[in-house]
Amino acid sequence: MQIRMTNQREMILQELQKSREHLTADELYQRIRKKMPRISLATVYRNLEILSEVGLIQKLEVSGRQKRFDWNTEEHDHIYCIHCHKVDNLKMDRDELGVKVPDTASGYKLTGYRLEFSGLCENCRKDKNTQES
Amino acid sequence: MQIRMTNQREMILQELQKSREHLTADELYQRIRKKMPRISLATVYRNLEILSEVGLIQKLEVSGRQKRFDWNTEEHDHIYCIHCHKVDNLKMDRDELGVKVPDTASGYKLTGYRLEFSGLCENCRKDKNTQES
DNA sequence: CTTAGTGCAAACTGTTTGCAGAGGG
DNA sequence: CCCTCTGCAAACAGTTTGCACTAAG
Numbered sequence: 173m174q175i176r177m178t179n180q181r182e183m184i185l186q187e188l189q190k191s192r193e194h195l196t197a198d199e200l201y202q203r204i205r206k207k208m209p210r211i212s213l214a215t216v217y218r219n220l221e222i223l224s225e226v227g228l229i230q231k232l233e234v235s236g237r238q239k240r241f242d243w244n245t246e247e248h249d250h251i252y253c254i255h256c257h258k259v260d261n262l263k264m265d266r267d268e269l270g271v272k273v274p275d276t277a278s279g280y281k282l283t284g285y286r287l288e289f290s291g292l293c294e295n296c297r298k299d300k301n302t303q304e305s
Numbered sequence: 306m307q308i309r310m311t312n313q314r315e316m317i318l319q320e321l322q323k324s325r326e327h328l329t330a331d332e333l334y335q336r337i338r339k340k341m342p343r344i345s346l347a348t349v350y351r352n353l354e355i356l357s358e359v360g361l362i363q364k365l366e367v368s369g370r371q372k373r374f375d376w377n378t379e380e381h382d383h384i385y386c387i388h389c390h391k392v393d394n395l396k397m398d399r400d401e402l403g404v405k406v407p408d409t410a411s412g413y414k415l416t417g418y419r420l421e422f423s424g425l426c427e428n429c430r431k432d433k434n435t436q437e438s
Numbered sequence: 439c440t441t442a443g444t445g446c447a448a449a450c451t452g453t454t455t456g457c458a459g460a461g462g463g
Numbered sequence: 464c465c466c467t468c469t470g471c472a473a474a475c476a477g478t479t480t481g482c483a484c485t486a487a488g
Contacts, residue, residue: 174463174467175468176461176466178461178468179462181468210469210470211470212471213452214453214469217452217453237452239452239453251415253413254416260411261411262410263411268405269405270405271403272402273422276424277397277424278384278396280422280424280426281424281425282423283387283423283425284423285422285423286421286423287418289415289417289418290415290416290417290419291414291416292413294413297414308443309442309486309487309488310487311487313444330477331477344444344445345444347445347478347479348444351444370452371476371477372478
């Protein structure tokens with residue numbers, strides 16, 4: 173199957189890349205809607221799925237109930253804000269992290285890992301100092 | 306608020322503990338229903354929530370669309386089967402894993418991490434050998 | 439008795455799908 | 464022109480909630 177670069181598709185890709193964030197389908201939809209009011213949420217979902225299959229973006233498995241998508245297709249890990257639930261890229265290389273992946277464990281043949289640091293992001297740290305929630 | 310030990314609550318706790326697995330609310334519901342046919346799924350959800358708040362069980366943040374719950378309340382990591390999506394406890398101590406958590410990163414004040422190995426579980430390894438999916 | 443907990447149904451959230459029509463290549 | 468992609472609405476999966484009744488303490 174060949175994939176066509178439609179306006180919607182391009183917009184989604186652009187908007188995700190320029191955001192530098194890890195948006196959910198709905199967040200992305202809200203932003204794109206301002207420039208392309210007739211786009212539908214279904215289109216956003218369909219394209220995020222397809223773009224991640226093709227390898228132009230990455231679908232994330234992270235904390236929280238909604239799926240998130242990443243413009244950065246290299247292997248890297250994430251940080252999760254326990255207060256506002258946003259997700260950022262961890263700017264550390266995997267070899268700095270020191271995770272030792274055994275070949276097998278508990279009967280599993282291991283193929284990889286997923287590491288997610290958690291903590292308070294810059295904004296939420298400020299909020300916590302001034303007004304205690 | 307004080308919590309009452311109702312039959313339903315006790316059953317949920319028991320069934321989860323004896324399963325030694327990381328069940329979803331629905332899986333648990335299906336099992337309990339055999340012994341307690343009038344229990345409702347809503348009750349299972351409500352109790353899993355409450356029991357995890359009280360600290361008798363643990364709510365997991367793991368791969369997959371459904372929430373999973375763990376009878377084991379100690380801090381530990383998980384292994385995820387990329388084929389059948391089941392989740393097992395990792396029988397390794399955190400200090401064996403060698404993860405170095407910096408104090409801060411990308412503006413975040415870090416408080417912890419979540420590590421999930423992924424691979425093929427015993428059953429799925431067998432399946433893969435005989436019949437290629 | 440009192441008030442937390444239950445079963446049921448209905449609501450809600452996030453995501454997926456069927457379809458007829460539109461528009462990339 | 465063809466066939467992938469779109470918008471729309473309706474379906475779906477997982478979870479939560481309002482309510483009147485039940486039962487634990």
